[in-house]
Amino acid sequence: MSFVAKFGKRHKKKLIFSAILFGGGYATVKYSIHRFKKALLMSSEDADLVNKQYEKSQKLQHYYTIKKTSDEAIRGLLKSIENQISIALSSDEYLEQLKHKAPNKLELWEKIKISSISKCLSTIYSLTISTILIKVQLNIIGGYLFKSSSSESTFLNFEKSLISEEKLSPNIQKKYLENIEIFVSEGIPKLCAQVKNCVVCVFEKLSLKENIDIAYFNEKLESVRENVEALNGKEINFINELLNLRPNKPKDKEINEIILAEKKNSENNDEGILLDNLNNETFDLVQSDDFIQTFCSIFDSYKNEFLNNLSSLILKQKIDKNESEKISLSLPLAKLIPILNQMKLTCDFNILENNLKLNIFSSNIYEAFCYVPEDRRNSDPLSGIDVNMILKSLI
Incomplete structure (x- = not known):
């Protein structure tokens, strides 16, 4: 012990210096390794963050493309909708008879009354249904296409949709979007007939001499709407009836699996399965509470636009006639009918851009159908569309 103590005392400074040197070196190496690992981790996190932001930007850009396409499609349908309504609810024959001084003049005016009011209300319904149907279908397709491209694979398997391992080809997209054409060519005439029958019930006993203001006319339109x-029954609402959408889901699960297995034997039947399930998805959405709420919001927007235009035409007529009395937005029904007949089908751009429920409903559909489950993704989860960001830019 004395030798060790003497050695330690003799080389005390050297031992302290060596301890500091080796201890400091060890600490420096450990700290450097820690900083290096932290730098690598931060670099990886930054790269992931950049990737997520890029993916989010791509999704948002794709969503806006779908929105622009759907808005243009709605405007492109205006002429076809107007033609179908004009054919179904034409009053030209009655007007021609009036020109030739037909003896049943009052009866003809009653028919023109029903026809003109039915035409206006059918226009509002047709625009509303077309707007939401186009938004629903294009956002379903857009969501699936984005999901397919982002996952670098074909469709993922969903228990709900049964769409699996298939590509959404342009041919399938075209066939699916034919639902819109079917509504215009077949659904609108059916809608016009339904509206006309209900207009008869509400307006039939309303005298042509009765003074009508905008508020009272709106009340009558709401009665027709009800x-x-x-x-239609509770199980299938009247919109699905007009779209001719039917759920193609057998009740027996085993029978369903057998049918699906048999259908998968040929390419044509595979397309049929995809179309059936796309239509099933559409059917479910049309039956949803969100759809009904959005429908009511869009219907009210188009109806308010129609009533505003009607008010402007009434006011213009009164001003043109230089009426000296206090101007009121009311006319006898007989004078209101020609104004209703001359009103043209329009689609206000602001309704498509600024309707809150429509934008939320559309973005939710897109997000739902481009969602990639956590355990099936090839990379980190895609962040969802920031709905608040969308709405702020739209409002």
Whole structure:
């Protein structure tokens, strides 16, 4: 012990210096390794963050493309909708008879009354249904296409949709979007007939001499609306009836699996399965509470636009006639009918851009159908569309 103590005392400074040197070196190496690992981790996190932001930007850009396409498609349908309504509810024959001084003049005016009011209300319904149907279908397709491209694979398997391991080809997209054409060519005439019957019930006993203001006319339109929407049963609402959408889901699960297995034997039947399931997805959405709420919001927007235009035309007529009395937005029904007949089908751009429920409903559909489950993703989860960001830019 004495030798060790003497050695330690003799080389005390050297031992302290050596301890500091080796201890400091060890600490420096450990700290450097820690900083290096932290730098690598931060670099990886930064790269992931950049990737997520890029993916989010791509999704948002794709969503806006779908929105622009759907808005243009709605405007492109205006002429076809107007033609179908004009054919179904034409009053030209009655007007021609009036020109030739037909003896049943009052009866003809009654028919023109029903026809003109039915035409206006059918226009509002047709625009509303077309707007939401186009938004629903294009956002379903857009969501699936984005999911397919982002996952670098074909469709992922969903229990709900049964769309699996298939590509959404342009041919399938075209066939699916034919639902819109079917509504215009077949659904609108059916809608016009339903609306006309309900207009007869509400307006038939309303005298042509009765003074009508905008508020009272709106009340009558709402009465017609209640009758129209109460025509069909509870299981399938009147919109699905007009779209001719039917759920193609056998009740027995085993029978369903057998049918699907048999259908997968040929390419044509595979397309049929995809179309069936796309239509099933559409059917489910049309039956949802969100759809009904969005429908009511869009219907009210188009109806308010129609009533505003009607008010402007009434006011213009009164000003043109230089009426000296206090101007009021009311006319005898007989004078209101020609104004209703001359009103043209329009689609206000602001309704498509600024309707809150429509934008939320559309973005939710897109997000739902481009969602990639956590355990099936090839990379980090895609962040969802920032709905608040979308709405702020739209409002």
